[in-house]
Amino acid sequence: MSLLLSRTLTQTLVQTIRVRSPVLQCTPIKVQLFTDKTVRAAGHCLAAMAKRRPFERLPTDVFPVNYGLCLKPDLINFTFMGKLEAMVEVTQSTNQIVMNCADIDIITASFVPNGGDEIDATGFNYQNEDEKVTLSFPSALKKGSGVLKIKFAGELNDKMKGFYRSKYMTATGETRYAAVTQFEATDARRAFPCWDEPAIKATFDITLIVPKDRIALSNMNVVERQPYPSEEDLVEIKFGTSPIMSTYLVAFVIGEFDFVESQSSDGVLVRVYTPVGKAEQGRFALEVATKTLPFYKDYFNVPYPLPKIDLIAIADFAAGAMENWGLVTYRETALLIDPKNSCASSRQWVALVVGHELAHQWFGNLVTMEWWTHLWLNEGFASWIEYLCVDHCFPEYDIWTQFVSADYTRALDLDALDSSHPIEVNVGHPSEVDEIFDAISYSKGASVIRMLHNYIGDEDFRKGMNAYLLKFQHKNASTEDLWDCLEQASGKPIATVMGSWTKQMGFPIIVVEQEQQYGDNRILKISQKKFCASGPHNGGDCPCWMVPISICTSKEPQCSKLQVLLDKPETTVTLKGVTPDEWIKVNPGTVGFYRIQYSSAMLQSLLPGIRDLSLQPVDRLSLQNDLFSLSRAGMISTVEVLKLMEAFVNEPNYTVWSDLSCNLGILSSLLSHTDFHEEIQEFIRDLFTPIGLRLGWDSKHGEGHLDALLRGLVLGKLGKAGHKPTLEEARRRFKEHVEGKHILPADLRSPVYLTVLKHGDSTTLETMLRLHKQADMQEEKNRIERVLGAIAAPDLIQRVLTFALSEEVRPQDTVSVIGGVAGSSKQGRKAAWKFVKDNWEELYNHYQGGFLLSRLIKLTVDGFAIDKMAAEVKSFFESHPTPAVERTVLQCCENILLNSAWLKRDADEIHHYLMQRKAPPV
Numbered sequence: 001m002s003l004l005l006s007r008t009l010t011q012t013l014v015q016t017i018r019v020r021s022p023v024l025q026c027t028p029i030k031v032q033l034f035t036d037k038t039v040r041a042a043g044h045c046l047a048a049m050a051k052r053r054p055f056e057r058l059p060t061d062v063f064p065v066n067y068g069l070c071l072k073p074d075l076i077n078f079t080f081m082g083k084l085e086a087m088v089e090v091t092q093s094t095n096q097i098v099m100n101c102a103d104i105d106i107i108t109a110s111f112v113p114n115g116g117d118e119i120d121a122t123g124f125n126y127q128n129e130d131e132k133v134t135l136s137f138p139s140a141l142k143k144g145s146g147v148l149k150i151k152f153a154g155e156l157n158d159k160m161k162g163f164y165r166s167k168y169m170t171a172t173g174e175t176r177y178a179a180v181t182q183f184e185a186t187d188a189r190r191a192f193p194c195w196d197e198p199a200i201k202a203t204f205d206i207t208l209i210v211p212k213d214r215i216a217l218s219n220m221n222v223v224e225r226q227p228y229p230s231e232e233d234l235v236e237i238k239f240g241t242s243p244i245m246s247t248y249l250v251a252f253v254i255g256e257f258d259f260v261e262s263q264s265s266d267g268v269l270v271r272v273y274t275p276v277g278k279a280e281q282g283r284f285a286l287e288v289a290t291k292t293l294p295f296y297k298d299y300f301n302v303p304y305p306l307p308k309i310d311l312i313a314i315a316d317f318a319a320g321a322m323e324n325w326g327l328v329t330y331r332e333t334a335l336l337i338d339p340k341n342s343c344a345s346s347r348q349w350v351a352l353v354v355g356h357e358l359a360h361q362w363f364g365n366l367v368t369m370e371w372w373t374h375l376w377l378n379e380g381f382a383s384w385i386e387y388l389c390v391d392h393c394f395p396e397y398d399i400w401t402q403f404v405s406a407d408y409t410r411a412l413d414l415d416a417l418d419s420s421h422p423i424e425v426n427v428g429h430p431s432e433v434d435e436i437f438d439a440i441s442y443s444k445g446a447s448v449i450r451m452l453h454n455y456i457g458d459e460d461f462r463k464g465m466n467a468y469l470l471k472f473q474h475k476n477a478s479t480e481d482l483w484d485c486l487e488q489a490s491g492k493p494i495a496t497v498m499g500s501w502t503k504q505m506g507f508p509i510i511v512v513e514q515e516q517q518y519g520d521n522r523i524l525k526i527s528q529k530k531f532c533a534s535g536p537h538n539g540g541d542c543p544c545w546m547v548p549i550s551i552c553t554s555k556e557p558q559c560s561k562l563q564v565l566l567d568k569p570e571t572t573v574t575l576k577g578v579t580p581d582e583w584i585k586v587n588p589g590t591v592g593f594y595r596i597q598y599s600s601a602m603l604q605s606l607l608p609g610i611r612d613l614s615l616q617p618v619d620r621l622s623l624q625n626d627l628f629s630l631s632r633a634g635m636i637s638t639v640e641v642l643k644l645m646e647a648f649v650n651e652p653n654y655t656v657w658s659d660l661s662c663n664l665g666i667l668s669s670l671l672s673h674t675d676f677h678e679e680i681q682e683f684i685r686d687l688f689t690p691i692g693l694r695l696g697w698d699s700k701h702g703e704g705h706l707d708a709l710l711r712g713l714v715l716g717k718l719g720k721a722g723h724k725p726t727l728e729e730a731r732r733r734f735k736e737h738v739e740g741k742h743i744l745p746a747d748l749r750s751p752v753y754l755t756v757l758k759h760g761d762s763t764t765l766e767t768m769l770r771l772h773k774q775a776d777m778q779e780e781k782n783r784i785e786r787v788l789g790a791i792a793a794p795d796l797i798q799r800v801l802t803f804a805l806s807e808e809v810r811p812q813d814t815v816s817v818i819g820g821v822a823g824s825s826k827q828g829r830k831a832a833w834k835f836v837k838d839n840w841e842e843l844y845n846h847y848q849g850g851f852l853l854s855r856l857i858k859l860t861v862d863g864f865a866i867d868k869m870a871a872e873v874k875s876f877f878e879s880h881p882t883p884a885v886e887r888t889v890l891q892c893c894e895n896i897l898l899n900s901a902w903l904k905r906d907a908d909e910i911h912h913y914l915m916q917r918k919a920p921p922v
Contacts, residue, residue: 002320055428061092064202072209078156100189100196101133162190166316178255185433188247251324273312284337323360343746344708355389372427380445411444416533419890423502431883464489497546527570552588590622617653654710679914719755730755789820819859854888865899
């Protein structure tokens, strides 16, 4: 499942809501470390909120072999009837069967033993809190096989989970509904009684009774279609028997769709289903999918095991996409591309999400995690290999540099907190599962897989992956099973190395000091210690990691001169043939999952590599990112980072600018709590003006994907910061766009919309809301929704917040609108938090817990920088307990305290530096 929705936010929104973790110590200047124990203790004192509920997995005395499932949805009254005939095996004599069941009414149940008489159940005992039902029988069911028959009824809910309804409009403006599914993690039980645990696999024979003018899809291909006997407007559609699979991967969709189709070079039928009339918007995803399936077949050396794969765009969809075997469901914005109206970032997003979900067809579907503790194995791997896939399909995207900004640093942000969690985290009750669909499971998981791949080498990595998939195909596996296969393939101590990264939370800071230089030989002392967001770990029990260390020099910045495995607190290494004038860079390519603390002299020697671009882009990015994070930790002054940022005046790389822009957005958000916010805006204008002038407004001959991304980023940054020429040009182009004289290119719409709204009035907002209403494409609606919060006037902010919960905004996109308000200004943040509190019941009912609620909380409160706000947030959620967001609340409270400490410590010095820049030379 793709939850990387932060990538779909506009750069401006990301800049103001994403909080980076600190790291890396460098120059030995006088700095103030955290002395307030409140910050370090935040995770521990708030942990009392996170009391886990007792939980037991299902009994093993009865398990399914095959589900014969027939469903008849009612798209008018939003109900469904169901009939289950499950072939089961009774392994131990019992007079009851315990299954998962939620929001389902069982009408009748019986058991037919093989060769015996049917036994009716005498009672159904629902354990609603544990989402289970116990079927009781008058006598013991004997060991052996049999058929469990259940008739049941349920609701097509509006919560985007289980079997639910999704609203769409026809070409004539009529409102209609599709019936769709989202079962991961634990919601198949809302569609039919089942053994809803990933390790309890079975085959599925699915039948759907649907209106004959609707498309019906499931995991497998249609094998029979016939009129439904008693109702002439219905048709009965039977699908082929599925491979053995987990319940969370089952899917069915009933609605109105068009499609485009093709066949991959290895013979798999690929279809992309779109809203009616928009088939051509599926062409790009179809192209990516038909390239990707053969790529994965070759990479894994295992063929795709199903006869077809469908990719379908769903109107109301909580996640980015879901990897149901053979029927992958997507948000419209994660699948549809309009050649004329889609921007470059949307094309890239679609390519990544398609790559991610198709990887799951092998890694997750063919071989499935044994329990949710191993969720990272599915998601971390898919989040890594999606980049490998996109790099294969679109090498011009420079996608691996973007990985560092999008995933690697994002994981470091979260993992530096005391309220983080290990990659492998014990999960029990279903309410806890949604909590781990986060940047640790996805982005840290991807980052350590990337580090592992680099450590092993591609050839041995592929051998190990092939062995793993063949050994465990159609079965379940744990993290240790993967390590065993990779260890046998590579001959390296994979389990020992990787256990230190998956079983303990956090990461090390690598301290690098030059001890001596003997001629052309340089001796370095390298040590490790745990890094924490509130400063370096100074406690007695400091964890240790098995850290693959690579080192390069300015002679060959892209090649490792030395590689060592740091398996103890410190070591000494000798670099031969390194002259005194060469710089040394640890972790070239920024592959190892750690931060680096250079000595003052070593850091100073690296800074020219930023100006003359001799450092690789990814290493220029990580150097700036480390220093920025260090300043938030209180280990250096933020002024030192501002001085470093000014060295990027010649920077040509989009991703480097993107990361720098994001950090400046965080700093701008922090300083919105002061009375010198305008000074940081002037700093931003000065830094971005030269690159803005070089790029201009219009694309030039020979430009490509990354140029389009960079232009949108820079113009948006300048416009938001109040750069007058940018604002004037944005207003001129916006006026022509609205009047239909000159339609804005898709890549310019976000920065122009943002700029005119940030400096606009009620008329601007009215115009933008009209554009939103008129937009036929969800990408355009989302583009507008994410920048509406930039409006400044308090009464207009309230109007945007009210709009967020209106019928005009799809439920999954409400989060983006409210988050945009919170991320745009100090006033917006206060208003958004009050709005969330005032409308909590409605918002909670919208999402029923789950990761969208966690995302909403994070976007709304993470930017506060006042101690009392941490107490207020904590208090609110203590009085409104929501198990699925407990960990997010802990992390947000910790971030608020960190922001407050940062502001108290550095505000005066930052103000002095910014004023000094403005002063005329003496």
